[in-house]
Amino acid sequence: MSTFTSVRRAGTALVASALAASLVAGASPAQAVSPTSPAGHGAGWLAGQLNAKHLIHNGQFDFDDYGLTIDTAFALDAIGGHQTDVAQVRKALSQHVNSYTTGVDFSSKAIFSGAVAKLLVLAQTTGGQARSFGGVDLVRRLALRVIASGPSKGRIQDKEDAANGITDSANAIGQIFAVRGLLKSGQVNGSAALTFLLEQQCSNGSFRLNFAANKAAPNQGCRQGDAADTDVTALAVIELASVAKGHGKLQDALRAATRWLKGHQKPNGSFGGSGPTAAANANSTGLAGWAFLTEGLCGAARGAAGWLSDHQLTANLSGTPLAGERGAIGYDNATLNAAQKDGIVQETRDKWRRATSQAAPALLVLSRCKP
Secondary structure: OOOOOOHHHHHHOOOOOOOOOOOOOHHHHOOOOOOHHHHHHHHHHHOOOOOOOOOEEEOOOOOOOOOHHHHHHHHHHHOOOOHHHHHHHHHHHHOOHHHHEEOHHHHHEOOOOOHHHHHHHHHHHHHHHHHHHHHEOOOHHOOOOEEOOOOOOOOOOOOEEHHOEOOOOHHHHHHHHHHHHHHHHOOOOOHHHHHHHOOEOOOOOOOOOOOOOOOOOOOOOOOOOOOOOOOHHHHHHHHHHHHOOHHHHHHHHHHHHHHHHHHHHOOOOEEEEOHHHHOOOHHHHHHHHHHHHHHOHHHHHHHHHHHHHHHHHHOOOOOOOOOOOOOEEEHHHHHHHHHHHHHOOOOHHHHHHHHHHHHHHHHHHHHHOOO
């Protein structure tokens, strides 16, 4: 997973990043787990990261990170026990719809399709009014970002702004959210969006992250040599399982994706991402573990949770540099070791927040799946 291309863009758009793919809105549990369980501690720490405005604020670069705020709400909603926090986040985000989904804050008419799709799913899964969220019809705004004909029919695309150097950065992460949001809202072009997404699945069951560069090319699907993306593959399973009923091809695709994930789990239970994040990390392991839990694969899910547990701050931390940080999950061994020496500092807090929002729900398996 790559970092955001810029701080300004990070505050407004969902970009091609598995750090940004912590964006999961899995089904909410029927009953919240104990706040003293591993998942409960993770949720408690995440809730404590919300500021007085009920947003995640990036102190290093001084901006409200709406995307990471949504990630946090998704994790709290999945784990349970934080309904008030989730409702407050939803209300706060409804006041910043255009700031997150468009370029209005920097005098641009750009519209970011992935951000629209993600916010739509947030509204749908947390009790918001998707057709009047902060006065914006998110369903319509997203539907207008779906290509209606040609080889790329069903693909989401950003509204570009060449004058400000903003080009189309839509990818499979946003497409997954778009499929869920459009199918849930009964939009006609939801089926086309699904068909295009399934073209991004490779023959081995994995999904790729990036679309074809040329929207007019005859072949818009996964091609030989395209990199498999652990995070995107797991995200598809988590997000789309709840809307797969009645869609046989989607059900088959999710089974194939799950098989691919299971075949790529390391002996210690962990997963790596793609490219520079190929080494074991909490973001990829968290998503994969959550996908296994979604599909009822308790053994594989517990394996992932075991690795995550080893990277979660636990026990009594008072009197240490990590006092007050119980429940947070470190991205990898190096991140964990550095924090044990220096604490979670302003420059590293963003990384901890992203890892925990993605990984904490995977720890639910320790309370809900028998060995």
